[in-house]
Amino acid sequence: MKRRNLILNIVLILLVAVFTIYAQKNMDAYKLRILNLCAIYTILGLSMNLINGFTGQFSLGHAGFMAIGAYTTALLTMKIEFKEQIFYMKPLIYPLNSISMPFLPSLLIAGFLSALVGYMIGAPALRLKGDYLAIATLGFAEIIRVIITNAQSVTNGALGIKMIPTYTNLYWSFGFAVLTVVFMFLLINSSYGRAFKAIREDEIAAENMGINLYKHKMMSFVIGAFLAGLGGGLLGNLLGTIDPSMFKFVLTFNILLIIVLGGMGSISGTVISAFIITILGEVLRFLDKPMNLGFIKTPGIPGLRMVVFSLLLMIVVLFFRDGLMGTRELSWDSIQNVFVKFRKLVGKGGVKNESFEG
């Protein structure tokens, strides 16, 4: 069984790889952009689910970590002559103004920087619980945004950064998404993962079992921050322009919607719902634009899309609290079970027919 699952997993990853190569070569820019966003939101959703869903620490600071990741990658990868052009209000400080690095090291630096900030935020914030933690992390994200808006000689302030090299393509985004999914499965099924879940279920009981609460919460938080920084970096180099207003609470809200819909504490659920929400976000874009329904023309109503999204979040929380997957996972065994059940159903029908003929 184990061997079969391993082979199937490898086949699945190969299929994703083939699809990625095919899509990158044949699809138009619009579709590529959506697919890239899907993969990036998968990474972001998983990173938030690690903290909120698996460890049960309600953190709302993702926009801040993403901002750190996006700005770091953007500043490291940009061409030096563009930097001079863009930072015309206040010149960029040394050494940032004289370096231009390849994508991969920049992304990793972005991730580590974000993880470091995560550590510094987590040290005080993780002593708090529940809604206090939520508001404190939200506050930290807001502080990060305010600092970015004001530190003009590093971030160009409210003007934002333009002409970021658009390195992100499907190879990068799907590559990192697959790596993240594999990493998450390994992490969650390790002893650390079990400790995370124990903390989620009951902190006091977990502590009594000898789990170091602070260490494990911090670990989950720092890994989550790393992945969020990575996702932010990929996003910045996909869009090509970033500014502080991008990293408002709305961004965190979108990721929250993904993990709530997918199921708090389910990796496969997060992946599915990241694709659903991202594609839905594009499909519903028509709501914000003027519509021509043949006999009647409605003017564009900006914001209607977000109304749908907030309603969706509330409906899921109020009526389908587990989301798509709850804490369950889609595994080869569960798929096989569905097949077996299906065959049994068909089989029963067959038996009836035989008796009828007899």
Place this chain on the structure above:
Amino acid sequence: MGLATFFQHLTNGVSLGSLYALIAIGYTMVYGILRLINFAHGDIFMMATYFAFFAIFIFHMHWFIAFIVAILLTVLLGMGIEKAAYKPLRDAPKISVLISAIGASFLLENLATVVFGGIPKPFPTPSVFNDMVILGGVRVQKLTFYIPAVTIILLIGLAYLINKTKSGMAMRAVSKDVETASLMGIDVNRTISITFGIGSALAAVGGIMWALKFPQIQPLMGVMPGLKCFIAAVIGGIGSITGAVIGGFFLGIMEIMLVAFFPTLAGYRDALAFILLIVILLFKPTGFMGEKMSEKV
């Protein structure tokens, strides 16, 4: 800095602080009873200003009647949100209720954007509030005095309501222990509704006075004051009404003084509240007035 200028900053701080205090009470009352951050509270505050705006501009009401209508509508809205978004989740995990609250907040913001439009609208300030008085050589808007005065009157009313009336007693009982309170024959749902109603009414008064002071309203105007007032409630000690008032005044005065004394840090004004929050949570998590809560195992 001359004494006159300092006095001017102080009055500004006090009037901003009173607004924070009014909104913070709504947070603290709801938290006291449901142990829930009512994320939608800031947006209820925003809706109140739109109600008042439309009552004056579309229905041409006298400003006084318009404000009363706006407050009543806001109370209904607050109670409605509680019924729709929080009541079905009474027995659900805390995180679900929090997510529902975030959803309700976003829904209000975006509905307001869709229905009212995202462009800021000018709020009419009746001249009663706009006139200037000269006090010790400083020109001060009359509103600056009305705001703390109204706040104090409302606070006295609230203190009476909570300490002397039956509903107030029910509220205090429910916030101590929901189950025991319901065994004693208190209608918990009704009490919670009343709490939301009172909180929303205070937010509406705060919102209208906010709009008179900063006469421009837009759908996202409630987000920052909402977060800051929650922080004010935490600073004062969440669950305690006196605490919320102290926290509100403290935060308001600190904010104005930060900008007055360190103009270069003006850009960080919005971060101040969060920094204060983190400092308070680290060193005195129960706030100035909070009771120590022990955890039940």
